[in-house]
Amino acid sequence: MSEKNSVGLVKAKLVKITKPLKLTSGKKLPSYELAYETYGKLNAKKNNAVLVCHALSGNHHVAGRYKKDDKYPGWWDNLIGPGRPLDTDRFFVIGVNNLGGCHGTSGSMSINPKTKKLWGSDFPIVTVEDWVNTQAALIDQLGIESLAAVIGGSIGGMQAMQWALSYPKRVRHAIVIAAAPNLTAQNVAFNEVARQAIITDPDFYDGDYYRFKKKPKRGLRVARMLGHITYLSDDAMDLKFGRKLKNKNIEYSFDVNFEMESYLHHQGDKFAEEFDANTYLRMTRALDYFDPAIEYQGNLSKAFKKVEADFLVVSFTSDWRFSPQRSKEIVKALLDNELTVSYAEVTAQHGHDAFLMSDPHYHGILTTYFKKIADQL
Amino acid sequence: MSAQFRQDFAVIANWIPFGAKVLDLGCADGSLLKFLEGSLEVKGYGIEKDDAHWLNTLKYGLNVIQMDLESGLSGFESQSFDVVVLSQTLQAIHNIEKIVYEMLRVGKEVIVTFPNFGYWRHRIQLIQGQMPVSKALPYEWYNTPNIHLCTIKDFDEFCIKNKVGIKERLVLTHGKPVHFMPNLMGELAMYRLVSK
Numbered sequence: 001m002s003e004k005n006s007v008g009l010v011k012a013k014l015v016k017i018t019k020p021l022k023l024t025s026g027k028k029l030p031s032y033e034l035a036y037e038t039y040g041k042l043n044a045k046k047n048n049a050v051l052v053c054h055a056l057s058g059n060h061h062v063a064g065r066y067k068k069d070d071k072y073p074g075w076w077d078n079l080i081g082p083g084r085p086l087d088t089d090r091f092f093v094i095g096v097n098n099l100g101g102c103h104g105t106s107g108s109m110s111i112n113p114k115t116k117k118l119w120g121s122d123f124p125i126v127t128v129e130d131w132v133n134t135q136a137a138l139i140d141q142l143g144i145e146s147l148a149a150v151i152g153g154s155i156g157g158m159q160a161m162q163w164a165l166s167y168p169k170r171v172r173h174a175i176v177i178a179a180a181p182n183l184t185a186q187n188v189a190f191n192e193v194a195r196q197a198i199i200t201d202p203d204f205y206d207g208d209y210y211r212f213k214k215k216p217k218r219g220l221r222v223a224r225m226l227g228h229i230t231y232l233s234d235d236a237m238d239l240k241f242g243r244k245l246k247n248k249n250i251e252y253s254f255d256v257n258f259e260m261e262s263y264l265h266h267q268g269d270k271f272a273e274e275f276d277a278n279t280y281l282r283m284t285r286a287l288d289y290f291d292p293a294i295e296y297q298g299n300l301s302k303a304f305k306k307v308e309a310d311f312l313v314v315s316f317t318s319d320w321r322f323s324p325q326r327s328k329e330i331v332k333a334l335l336d337n338e339l340t341v342s343y344a345e346v347t348a349q350h351g352h353d354a355f356l357m358s359d360p361h362y363h364g365i366l367t368t369y370f371k372k373i374a375d376q377l
Numbered sequence: 378m379s380a381q382f383r384q385d386f387a388v389i390a391n392w393i394p395f396g397a398k399v400l401d402l403g404c405a406d407g408s409l410l411k412f413l414e415g416s417l418e419v420k421g422y423g424i425e426k427d428d429a430h431w432l433n434t435l436k437y438g439l440n441v442i443q444m445d446l447e448s449g450l451s452g453f454e455s456q457s458f459d460v461v462v463l464s465q466t467l468q469a470i471h472n473i474e475k476i477v478y479e480m481l482r483v484g485k486e487v488i489v490t491f492p493n494f495g496y497w498r499h500r501i502q503l504i505q506g507q508m509p510v511s512k513a514l515p516y517e518w519y520n521t522p523n524i525h526l527c528t529i530k531d532f533d534e535f536c537i538k539n540k541v542g543i544k545e546r547l548v549l550t551h552g553k554p555v556h557f558m559p560n561l562m563g564e565l566a567m568y569r570l571v572s573k
Contacts, residue, residue, distance in 0.1 A: 328444075328452055331442060332453075335452065335453065336457070342435055342439075342440050342442065344435075345444065347428070365435065368435050369435065372435075
């Protein structure tokens with residue numbers, strides 16, 4: 001994709017929300033800060049805003065670059081820009097960092113205003129509902145009454161769904177990609193192994209590692225390596241690495257022998273440098289807890305009764321973490337309520353991570369859908 | 378399939394009440410659903426497996442669910458649609474008994490249309506020793522998606538055997554109704570089916 005379709009150089013912003021936030025857990029935050037970015041222009045009617053919700057390890061830097069020589073643009077840059085599927089010539093796109101995050105938004109790494117010390121392990125457990133409430137507070141600040149669309153992949157898709165549930169009048173389209181109405185037991189199990197890797201790292205200090213100027217990097221690294229395996233498909237791994245050896249010969253050691261191992265180590269190391277362990281714990285917990293049907297004895301159709309938004313649901317054939325079957329549960333709940341919904345099952349090799357790729361059919365779907373939204377403005 | 382051959386659209390529209398909730402199975406490029414939405418303001422959902430057709434239906438601004446009909450209609454509640462339509466797709470389905478049963482479960486009424494293999498032009502081609510190719514059957518034997526071609530007589534017997542009620546049957550040739558020897562003279566068979 002050419003650079004001329006990029007949103008170009010961008011800057012992160014920070015907003016302080018002083019309206020107290022009552023969390024699902026019952027705890028309260030008197031105020032908090034959210035890091036966010038915007039691309040494109042809010043129109044006069046203020047009806048062209050699209051909120052992009054991030055996935056597990058994401059942040060608000062969705063598109064563009066901070067500096068010309070940044071190696072990588074924002075995490076969903078292939079989707080956002082003038083002439084791209086989410087066309088910034090027509091939409092005002094907002095990327096936001098989730099509460100409990102580690103990229104400027106209030107979380108364990110920020111100062112607790114009450115104690116004037118780092119929050120550390122004291123930062124409360126947050127849920128998808130809490131995130132959506134903070135995002136609603138952000139759009140209040142931006143003077144936006146209702147969003148043209150909320151879009152997200154994976155846990156971002158769960159946020160898009162939650163938007164339609166929490167604020168039925170404030171979102172016109174929900175685009176739910178590679179998501180599920182809740183986690184399977186297997187998914188919860190993966191999350192727990194990841195958390196245990198972090199919690200049992202000797203440098204974790206019960207979540208207050210900052211005080212000791214330490215970081216549970218080994219735990220984070222293992223957590224990410226495990227996560228990464230689940231985001232890829234067996235076929236994608238086989239295609240990319242197969243059983244290729246790093247140095248031609250088997251070394252009969254526990255050092256890195258296979259290319260696959262080398263890749264996982266690299267991903268793990270990079271992540272352990274950039275990400276915060278307390279954030280990872282909280283994000284995975286939010287995933288575990290998400291279940292809009294819980295209040296309705298597991299009946300998702302009943303939960304969706306209050307929904308008014310139109311939906312686009314997209315899944316990927318090789319995604320085994322959030323399989324197409326899970327997306328179809330969402331579609332069924334929407335159909336049961338006679339809501340406006342389209343569902344695409346994209347044939348893709350890349351597993352769960354496919355939602356970040358520039359597959360032409362996948363992007364064609366989003367281009368078509370967003371064009372429809374833009375034409376309604 | 379239906380893109381080139383649309384003589385059944387008007388009849389289908391005649392059989393669907395205004396504002397009905399319609400499920401169009403194998404909706405292809407969405408043109409039937411678009412037609413029904415425009416003329417009858419139906420609340421319609423299409424089901425389509427093929428990527429390009431799916432996208433075209435979305436371009437029309439219609440609801441379209443991507444799935445394979447062969448896996449059944451488990452995502453749909455019983456009797457949740459006024460009408461379920463299977464327009465010129467029957468002949469490409471593997472398990473016909475299953476799909477007819479599923480349509481009758483999901484829809485209060487079912488519309489099925491298919492090319493009549495007993496049409497005289499088809500018979501002549503067979504007598505001449507060749508698989509029929511016509512406007513209704515536009516494929517060669519080696520590239521056809523059609524695996525279960527049948528005649529009107531065959532389908533009538535299928536309905537009796539499977540206890541499917543035929544509410545109405547109409548046979549068309551060049552878009553016009555045929556009443557005389559329909560299994561020989563008819564190009565396209567159209568049925569309104571209900572549970573018995």
